[in-house]
Amino acid sequence: MPSNPVISTQIDVIYQQQSRRVLATLIRLLGSFDLAEEALQEAFAAALRQWPAEGIPDNPTAWLIKAGQRRGIDQIRKKQTARSYLQHLLPEEGEETPAPDERSIDDDQLRLIFTCCHPGLGMEAQLALTLREMCGLTTEQVANALLQKSTTIAQRIVRAKRKILEANIPYEVPEHRELSGRLQSVLQVVYLMFNEGYSASEGNTVMNISLASEAIRLAHVLAALLPEGEVFGLLALMLLHDARRHARQDVDGDLITLEEQDRNLWDRDQIDAGIQWLMDALQHSPTGTYTLQASIAAVHAQARQAEDTDWVRIVRLYDALFEQTPSPVIALNRAVAIAMRDTPEHGLKLLEQLSGHKAMQNYYLFHAARADLYRRSGQMDAARFAFERALALTQQGPEKRFLSRRLAELGCSGKNR
């Protein structure tokens, strides 16, 4: 095999930038995820063999799709016992299929993500499949990122692909009237991916940067393909949250609250980018929940110090958010914002009304918020009691250390270290 380091490096770059697009189109052309993945690898292997001698073709993506399709079809022919549903994919003798244009390659990317995030698949399967197919992570990488065993993830992906095939989940972008509902399901997966990366649900590090940046990268792809307000809103929200990543924990990996963060460590360029996307999102109406949450994050991002925070505006945004999604978690955040705007006592009164919710009683952040407001209002015994309650309800290392530290500051050490 001729080796040419310059060309191999270029092929690596093409792999990183184009392999998911090639895959998405091959899935459509070959009608099977597994066949397409195999064909993708073979197409790149062929490129590594041929390009050093022949040079890189003018349109490498189209070349790779053609090469992959040819190999996939050879595979189908070889397995003539293959199920009949693949037969119709075989071209007539001598027929040349035209190379797909950029537009249809883009549509294939959308088809792929809408299929991976089909609500007929379980949420966990949607996430694993999206990371695997859209982001191109290996099964091991997906397992590591989600703190699961590889065998569990592999099984989940196999099962999801089988359901796609057997229940005949179509490889298509939903029609206009179904689009907004189905888009919600896609955005939910992207945001879940981001949050899994932002705060792993257990373990010792707060952030797994790669999952969060995969989610942001995916949202950029979506924003280019599907210019909907909520796509922009979610992208803005994630950029604004992620901009705080270096300020969010200290050198020991301990959590630092928004109020106490060193705002010089915030990534200003990323904040600017987030606000730009937010502006685009706000051009669309009605304003969706991701856009509202991004608006809240933007108010925080624009305050040079914690004392400058515009709590009046934040409360208004939470009001709008609660109107759209009247969930106890949003009510909790709204109560904290009202406490910051008015007095801790005012916030505590609102939290009292929430304490009837079962979900709140076992939610550590509810107790942590109560504890903090008691602390701010000088009721130290009540604060201590609530911190202990919160501590007993969280498994996450950094959260536990943070709560223990707060308890220690009240003059008492945490029991559940």
Next chain:
Amino acid sequence: MKYVALVYYQESIINGMTEQEWHALNQECLAGVEKLTDQGKYVAGQALQSIDTATTVRLRGDEVLISDGPFAETKEQLAGFYLLEAHDLNEALQLASRIPPARFGTIEVRPVRELPPKD
């Protein structure tokens, strides 16, 4: 491709309906079937008598075991089924969402499995 839509609901809900509401629901189901038939989507279907009429039969060894009621106690009971002709799962789901009991019950949509050819 064929899909079965299994219709489940809590019988207590329809038991609580007035005569008029029950009549209207049945008429709505009939109209729905008519529409599905016109579209060429309806293959077969049947509403079922209430769960009180169900009898379970099992064969264990040579012994036929017969018992009252359904095999599993569930919150919602099987009330009927549709056999639908749909292009893909999305179309099947869209058709199933128009089955009137979808509003208060649950429709389970499953692709049919063709048995292998006879040896």
